[in-house]
Amino acid sequence: MSSSFAATFSLDPSKFPYTKQCIATKRNARVSLQNQLFFDLVLAEVARIPESSRLYPPRNTTDLRNLHEAIEGCAVDLLKKQCCIYYILRDWDTHTEYAEEQLIPQTYCALMDSYWYLDNQKNKEALNSLLTPGLTPNFATKIMSTFERAGDHSMLVTYVQTMQNPLDTEEKTRAYLKALMRVDVSRALFFTRTTTVAPRQSLFNEVVDHAKTTKEGVDTLARFPFDVSEGQWAFENLSRTPGPGMEALIVRLTMMGDTSAVIKLREKHGGGKPDLNNALKESLHSAEAKLLQRS
Template sequence: MIEIKDFKQVFNLPPDHSYSEHLHNEIIKNRRILDNKLFFDRLVGVLQVKTSNLYPPRTINDLKELHKRIVSSPIALINKHCLLFYLLKDLTPSIHSENEIAATFARAVHLPNKFWTFLEGLWALDRLQFQTATEFLTHPSLLPTFPEEILDVLLKHAGAAGSGRGKDEALALAYYHTVQPPLKSEEVRERFFAYLADRSVTNAFYFARARPQDEQRRLLELLISQTLQSFSGEKRAERGVELVDLPLNVEEEEWLEEFLLEGKGRNLHGARDTVMMRRIATGKLKEAVRDGGVKGRKFDDVNWEVVKDGIGRGLGPRKEEETFVML
């Protein structure tokens, strides 16, 4: 068993070996990318270990001071083991990696596998190794820790929302479905919802409907906004059709019309067109015929006036009757 208060027993390093300038700069760079907060920073913050500006350490003396603050902190022994393991992970790639010093330390202090797995995941996140991080952090043995923060990092940096990282783009979805973070943070919730809407209007709609009632209207409005303004060309047309075909209930239908006709969505491209298409698709033909707010350019000699005229002739005297809805 290692005596963790003995620096030399924990950091079994060659003489004068510490964090290289390259490693130090890489960690600082990654911290900036991750909104100036690594998951190591979150760990020491939660544990209230006063590391000051010692991480990443520049010199062997900085590392010794960081070690001293960790082992002298009034926290559980296993938490000290976790923080020391993380630091040893930093140094592993540059020291006889065939006998990985972090793994050797973990075995020597009998670090439970679930803690080991969790720390491997956090360390990989801090190194922007998102695929590896997700594999560790979705392990079934783990209790969710920092779940929304982890999801947010994946959303912003692992290929989500058009960052172009290819295969990493689906990691946020995989993490969400496995861990089921509660999404209490409005910012993270809306970022994840925008990510879902970018992938599928229909799936985003059912996600919104499953959320607590006080969130649903806001999410539906976000879905409408993103569908009408975040795409162009054929993709916009496809998403528009998907939006029009959503199985909205009466209350959701009212939210859509209020948002697009009277609310903040009224200036969105195709706002009134979307309402008109919904009315026709759902059989609200009298409202469609009487809507004087849509005209539009002609396409192949057809615009909304032509369409409304055709519907009106088809309805005949029924135009004056109460609205009927096709089921």
């Protein structure tokens, strides 16, 4: 056994941390994490304890004892049991002493710290803990989606690039791309060239659609070095409707000397049929002026 119940938890009612407010906060956190805390996953997939979400948070000492017994009685090795107890003791703020007494390796403490921070919606602290050297967290997809839903895009990018976990599913790829395009459109466009787990054109258009909504993104679209396929996809996307995207396209086409395409765009979207020089001059100056206004 990792430890007895009485030796692990204080039986003083005044020290019981799971107040009504605490329980409500943890249940709300579970909802925000798609109805599954990271600790629920640890109990279910690592400790193999069924119906784990019903055990935590405990409402009273009896519930706590049942949780402790479920962990002690599960068919996993001692270290995994100790890690589960360590997580619970974070709520009691006695986790450090427990880790020292049980000689839990630092990387395992950091792993459980990470999950506790994520469950308590402390993503900055979670990221710092996740980046502990030698740490290999489980549940990479859920970690990424947690950062994504919280709008912590730079954290998601940092996590993926530092951990170098393979983006081996379309879900992971799109989650990373969604964050990366909000950090740097150019890097996101280059990234679409490197992945094979999702249709490249679909990923490309996702970045372009986002880029059209920001000043920096529109400027990037006007000047990014598209390859042949990307150039065709960009033209199809940006030429659909007037707006910032089309302004970027006009600047691109004019700088490339594709005068006929500029004229056709103007005619298609109500620009009339002025002579070639006036069309180019008006198109370029108007588009560049609007781009500059967004700078």
